[in-house]
Amino acid sequence: MSEPRTTTPTLDKDPGTTPPAPADGSGRFWSARRVPAAVVAVLLLAAAGLLLYDIAAVRAHRPAMHWRRALARQLAERPLDDVWVLAGAAVTVVLGLWLIALAVTPGLRGLLPMRRPHPDVRAALRRDAAALLLRDRALDVTGVRSVRVRMRRKRAEVRVVSHFRDLDEVGADLYTALTEAIQQLGLPRPPTLSVQVTRPGRKG
Numbered sequence: 001m002s003e004p005r006t007t008t009p010t011l012d013k014d015p016g017t018t019p020p021a022p023a024d025g026s027g028r029f030w031s032a033r034r035v036p037a038a039v040v041a042v043l044l045l046a047a048a049g050l051l052l053y054d055i056a057a058v059r060a061h062r063p064a065m066h067w068r069r070a071l072a073r074q075l076a077e078r079p080l081d082d083v084w085v086l087a088g089a090a091v092t093v094v095l096g097l098w099l100i101a102l103a104v105t106p107g108l109r110g111l112l113p114m115r116r117p118h119p120d121v122r123a124a125l126r127r128d129a130a131a132l133l134l135r136d137r138a139l140d141v142t143g144v145r146s147v148r149v150r151m152r153r154k155r156a157e158v159r160v161v162s163h164f165r166d167l168d169e170v171g172a173d174l175y176t177a178l179t180e181a182i183q184q185l186g187l188p189r190p191p192t193l194s195v196q197v198t199r200p201g202r203k204g
Contacts, residue, residue, distance in 0.1 A: 006096075006110065022029050028106040028108070028113060029106065029107045029108045029111050029113065029122075030106045030108070031106065031107030031140060033102055036099070036102055040099065052146065053069075054068055059100065067099065079121055086169065087109065108124075109127075109153070110126055110127050110128070111124040111125070111126060111127070111186075112126070112127060112130060112151075112185075112187055113187070113188065114123045114185070114186040114187060114188070115186050115187065115188045116188075123186075125185060125186070125187070127151045127152075128151070130151050130156075130185055131149040131150070131151040131156075132149075133181060133185070134149045134151070134156060134158060134178055134181055134182070135149045137177050137178055137181040138158060138174055138177065138178060140177065141170065141173045141174050141177055142165060142170075142173070143162045143163070143165035143169075143170045143173075144160055144161075144162055144170065144174070145160075145161045145162060145163040146160070146161045147159070147160050147161075148160075151191070152191065153191070154167045154189075154191050154192060155191050155192045155194060156178070156182065156191045156192070156193050156194065157194045157196075158174065158178060158193070158194065158195045158196070159196050159198075160174060160195065160196065160197045160198070161197075161198055161199070161200055162173060162197050162198070163199070163200055167197045167198075167199070170197050171197045172196055174195050174197065175193065175195050178193055179193060
């Protein structure tokens, strides 16, 4: 058994340098955004219905609802630099930007698009499933005691605790095994692999 080391070797390379199978990617999967869409639709429907009822009541020679008279009076009397006016404008802008962001971003960040062997086939791999596969492959390497994997869209961070063997040897074996595992995931753009190996009791 080798003596405890004072250094922490880190391998940070891009397995994407190995040419993947010739196939296009599936592209990001778009979220349906059902909850935000339902909330916005309900709010707009309620506001439109209430305003339509009030307008119909005024046309029928009945007084306008109290809230609309109070709102019209407040808008006429309050200056533009009033705190409440500025606060309402800020909230409206934030909500508008949030809705725009939901409309132009795909969402579903937990899905990794896979290579597309046929134009009519689209597939994706969950990040937690990819992380579990890399963890299992890392545990198969001799000398590995525990593994933590953090899978992102463009980077796979693997933190390993080794209780015997030379750290450099363990790191080299891990890089080889995990590079092969990443290529087998079927991703069009394999993430950058970062491998860090430490001894028990050390933080890396």
